[in-house]
Every structure is written in C-alpha cells, then in structure tokens.
Amino acid sequence: MATVRLEHIYKKFGDVIAVNDLSLEIRDEEFLVLVGPSGCGKTTALRMVAGLEEQTSGDIFIGDRLVNDVPPKDRDIAMVFQNYALYPHMDVTDNLSFGLKLWHVVRDEIKRRIEDAARMLGIDRLLQRKPRELSGGQRQRVALGRAIVREPKVFLMDEPLSNLDAKLRVQTRADLLKLHQRVKTTTIYVTHDQVEAMTMGDRIAVMRDGLLQQLDTPEGLYASPANLFVAGFIGSPPMNFFRGTVRQVDGQTMVDTGSVRVPLPPRVAGGAARAALGREVVYGIRPEDIEAQNGTGGWPVRANIEVVEYLGNEVQVHANVQGVTFVARLSPRAGARVGEDLPLSLHTERAHVFDAKTEDAISG
Amino acid sequence: MAAITIPRATHGRAFRLRRLRGNILFALALLPFVVFALFPVYWMFITTFKQVNDLYNLQDNPLTFNLAPTLEQVTYLFQQTNYATWAVNTVEVGAVVVAITLFVCIPAAYVLARMRFPGSTSLGIGIFLTYLVPPTLLFLPLSQIMVGLGLINTKWALAVVYPTFTIPFCTWLLMGFFKSIPREITEAARVDGCSRFGALFRVVLPVSVPGLLTIVIFAFTLVMQEYVYGLTFVSASDQKLITLGVVTDLIRGDIFYWGSLMAGALIVAIPVAFVYNLFMDTFVRGITGGSLK
Numbered sequence: 001m002a003t004v005r006l007e008h009i010y011k012k013f014g015d016v017i018a019v020n021d022l023s024l025e026i027r028d029e030e031f032l033v034l035v036g037p038s039g040c041g042k043t044t045a046l047r048m049v050a051g052l053e054e055q056t057s058g059d060i061f062i063g064d065r066l067v068n069d070v071p072p073k074d075r076d077i078a079m080v081f082q083n084y085a086l087y088p089h090m091d092v093t094d095n096l097s098f099g100l101k102l103w104h105v106v107r108d109e110i111k112r113r114i115e116d117a118a119r120m121l122g123i124d125r126l127l128q129r130k131p132r133e134l135s136g137g138q139r140q141r142v143a144l145g146r147a148i149v150r151e152p153k154v155f156l157m158d159e160p161l162s163n164l165d166a167k168l169r170v171q172t173r174a175d176l177l178k179l180h181q182r183v184k185t186t187t188i189y190v191t192h193d194q195v196e197a198m199t200m201g202d203r204i205a206v207m208r209d210g211l212l213q214q215l216d217t218p219e220g221l222y223a224s225p226a227n228l229f230v231a232g233f234i235g236s237p238p239m240n241f242f243r244g245t246v247r248q249v250d251g252q253t254m255v256d257t258g259s260v261r262v263p264l265p266p267r268v269a270g271g272a273a274r275a276a277l278g279r280e281v282v283y284g285i286r287p288e289d290i291e292a293q294n295g296t297g298g299w300p301v302r303a304n305i306e307v308v309e310y311l312g313n314e315v316q317v318h319a320n321v322q323g324v325t326f327v328a329r330l331s332p333r334a335g336a337r338v339g340e341d342l343p344l345s346l347h348t349e350r351a352h353v354f355d356a357k358t359e360d361a362i363s364g
Numbered sequence: 365m366a367a368i369t370i371p372r373a374t375h376g377r378a379f380r381l382r383r384l385r386g387n388i389l390f391a392l393a394l395l396p397f398v399v400f401a402l403f404p405v406y407w408m409f410i411t412t413f414k415q416v417n418d419l420y421n422l423q424d425n426p427l428t429f430n431l432a433p434t435l436e437q438v439t440y441l442f443q444q445t446n447y448a449t450w451a452v453n454t455v456e457v458g459a460v461v462v463a464i465t466l467f468v469c470i471p472a473a474y475v476l477a478r479m480r481f482p483g484s485t486s487l488g489i490g491i492f493l494t495y496l497v498p499p500t501l502l503f504l505p506l507s508q509i510m511v512g513l514g515l516i517n518t519k520w521a522l523a524v525v526y527p528t529f530t531i532p533f534c535t536w537l538l539m540g541f542f543k544s545i546p547r548e549i550t551e552a553a554r555v556d557g558c559s560r561f562g563a564l565f566r567v568v569l570p571v572s573v574p575g576l577l578t579i580v581i582f583a584f585t586l587v588m589q590e591y592v593y594g595l596t597f598v599s600a601s602d603q604k605l606i607t608l609g610v611v612t613d614l615i616r617g618d619i620f621y622w623g624s625l626m627a628g629a630l631i632v633a634i635p636v637a638f639v640y641n642l643f644m645d646t647f648v649r650g651i652t653g654g655s656l657k
Contacts, residue, residue, distance in 0.1 A: 052551050072554045079555045085548035089570045099556035150556070
C-alpha cells in the first residue's frame, strides 16, 4: 500500500506540452480517476507514473521513494492496458504467473495467488486457454488478474473498460469497485468517460490540455465546478450555459442575457456580487435543476418546448425562452408537448456563474 | 389460414451440380500453373535416374525412361566429386551466417522499430540501401579484405561475406515484423518485471517466431544459391559450397555431366522444399491474434 505523489510534472513531446505542471497526491488506498477529453495528458501522466514515459521535469514519488530514475519493473506497480496487452503465446496461467516467476515467488505462493485471483474474477475455467480463445470481457478480466496477482503497491489502469460493450462495461465497472473494496490497493484510473469517473472515483482529477482543472470528490465536482470546462464536462446531459451581464435590477443583482433575467445564486452574494456588477458572465444551470412549475419555488419562466426526448423514467426537453435555449430533465407527467408553452421553474439557488473571460467560477 | 411451408434444409440437385462444375473449373484453371511449377522438378528427377545412352539419344522420348533407370549418376556424384564435402560446407557456412545474422539483426531491428532517436528513420532506410549495392561492385574490395584476414580460398571467407547482404535485408524484414507487435505487450512485460532486453527475449521473440523463421530460411537459402562471391573467393574444391561446386566441377569445358548435375540439384532441393512446406503455416498464421482487443 502506498501513496503516489506527482510534483510539478512537465512532459514535452517536441514543442507540444502534453502535461503542464501537474501536481497530485494520491492517497493510500484511494481510487483516483484521471479524466478528460482525448489528448488532455491523462494517459501520458499515467505512463510517467509507470515509468514507461520519462517526465521532462518534476518528481514522482511512490510511497516515500523518489522513482524518477527507477525502471518500470522496479516500481512495484501493475498496469492494465486499454487493449489488455496479454502475452499471445502464453495461456492464461502463464500470463498470470509471468511477473511472479520473474520475481522468483515460490511455486506454492504463485499457485495460491493465481487460484485466488481466478476465483475472484471468475476465470478459473479459462486457465489453460490462449488469449485468442477468449472473448473481450474474458481477456479484460485476465488482464486485471495479471495485475492483481502481483499484489503491487499501485494499480495503474488505462481506460480498461473502453473496449467492452456497454452492458459489460457497466457490470465490469461494478466488479472493479468491489475488487477495490476488497484489495484496497491504491489505484490510478484513466478514462475519458465522465460517468465512469463519477461512479468509480474516490476523487477525480479533471484534466484539459495538459493542465489539471480540478481535483475533488465526485460530489464536489458536481456541486461546485471550478470552471466552465469542468462544469460542462461533468454531468449528463451537460449543464446549460447562457451568456449575460450582471446588472442591478429593482434592487436585485441579476444576470441579464438581453431577453431573460435570472437572479444570481446565493453562492455569489455580497462582495462577489458587487464586484461582478457590469461584468460579462456565463450563467450555468443543470438540466436537473429545472422543473415543471408546481408551486414549490424556483424562478418562474414560460418556455416554448421545441423537442421532447422520452426516456421512460424522465423526459429531456429542449426549451426556448425568448431566444435562449436550454435542456431540462422533467418528469414524464409534466405534460411537455412539442410546440406548446410550459411554465418552468429554475432552481437558481443551485446555479453557477463563471467569468466569461477567465472561465473561472465566481463565488463569494 | 395460410399453410406454412418449411424450406428444405438440404440443397437441391441443381445447386450441387453447379457447385461441382465450379470446383472442376477451378481445378482446370489451376492446372497450367501446377504443370509449369512442377515441370523443372520432374525434369531434374528423370534426368537424374536416366542412363547416359538414354539421355543423349535424340531419337528417344525425353519425357520418359527409355532404358531402365539407374543410380549411376548419383554414385558418380558422391564417389568422383566432393559433393558430400560441399554439402557439409554449405551447412556449416549456412549455420554461421544464420547465427551472425540473427545476432546482429534482432537487436538492430528491435531498436529501429521501437526506439525514437534522431536519425532512426534514415538509419533504417540506409541499412536497406546497402542491400541494393550489387556484389559485382563489391567483390574486388572484399577480396582485398579476405586476403588481409587470411581467409581467402577458404569457406569461412563466405561466412564473413554473406552477412553483408543477409543483415540489411533481414534487419529490414524483422523491423516490419517487430513494428506489427503491439507496443503494449512489451510495456506490460516491462511493468511485470522485465528489463527492455528481458521483454525482447521473453515476449517479443516468442511472438516473432514466424518472422525469425523467415529470416533463417532467407539467410540459409541465400548461402545455398550464392554464386559470384563463391566463385571469386574460393577455388579449392574441398572448400566450395554446393551451388558453386556442382556447377564448377561437373561442367568441364564443354562437357556437361547432366545426370550428376541434376542429381546434385535434386538432392538439395528436396529437403529445402520440405522445410519450406513444413513452416508454411507458421509463416502465414500470425500468432499475435488475441493479445489485443
């Protein structure tokens, strides 16, 4: 068990800065997810922890040991690759025991670990098979098993679920979580899928263009995104954004889009609100913070419904209020019909306000 | 109520006839190529076992035995020439050349395929270009070197010279092979506890067996059929390799020992053809299947 610490890590490929001043501390037994769009530097960061890529500058610690110059084999890590990378010429048993034999683990111990892992992953019947005789899901589990039997200090996982079909992915996601609760090994998990990040991570590090945008728990990321990018990246369907100017209207500080006015949320109050007066901002509200009006409060608007997407447990409507369009998640019983007007209430107390120029969240 | 008709599971007569006709046409189309490919082998075979009188009698049908078959020519080959020595020489030189080739090509190809360093691409192309320099240009400077090394007129001169063209080609070939092996497999091995070299030997090479076999056979075949260097560097009969020996010792002036020439060619051709066919499947079947998605 160990912590992993990255201190001011830079990685340049030629003129491209893939990772830009990344500092992160992954706690012991933590499941940390690195998430971001492709090309954001998350995989590069993971590969640097593995030692497969050398950082241009900065320090990496595993436990208390500085590992900058330690080759991958001596870092006591195990990695699961996106495409599994099983050894094609070995059967499952040999794939699992490969690393252990290299470390001269005694035979009985190897046997015990393989049996344990195989039982845990449900691959005990496949031990004699070659990788090409396995299905995608089975290969994925063998790749996991190869990491587990090593009993390393840290698991590194590079999009291990992205090659599975949707149904298997959901199931394996749950299996991985159960596994982590059982073995409790510190894990760094890379994905581009925000749903995976939200469901799996103890904490999530959101990256973009090599820069760490925010490091927080899933709840923290959802409730208080640090900037426009995180706000738009976390949550599905994504947060609605409107551009507007902060103005004083009838004694209240409002965001004015030109046609619609909405009050600032309480988190932007007092000094912050006064400082924001006259500034261009982006006002963000999540689709789930918009309801059909039922008298329980919220900011009332009258919206014209343009599209209704029926999902069974909810409907997602694309609504238009005087030229401002947004998506709302409503109850199927809200009575939204295409082309008709519907009174909605915005829970503006849960809204977010971002500076239009810096894209950072404004709060007071 | 409409009756439900269940389609018959077996194919109709018309279908079977059509399929049969297709197969026959396919075989007929192949036939000329089979004849074309096998005729030289047949010619070697029949010439080897013909009596000399049969061979040189212009009235006889050349495609069949007109007199009883004989082992005379084969016996002559083994008793009156150094044929056995040439065969042994070929195997010895071939083995050394293959060993040198593998020893140099594997690391070179691996580095060129996997590591990025300034000039790595042009180095790879440069290595291949040296293969294109014709031997007729090189045998003069090379013979100087062989004299200097004291290897002139020995078979070991050839063991040193042949790698100059097996290495460039085989490096190039193996490079392509290594590139086709997913990088992640070596990375997994390195994380699992291998050094770069360990990953090469424990994972990359076992997966590359078809590629390695290809270069072994390629290098050995080149040794077997090379002529120009052999002719220029070796003149002692007991130092010759098989191709050179058969041609130089069985054509004396304008006399061709056709029977023994063909026997000499046939005896080496059979094992080579056998080995090629044995490994054909391994060449064709990529065993990397299944390691990735």
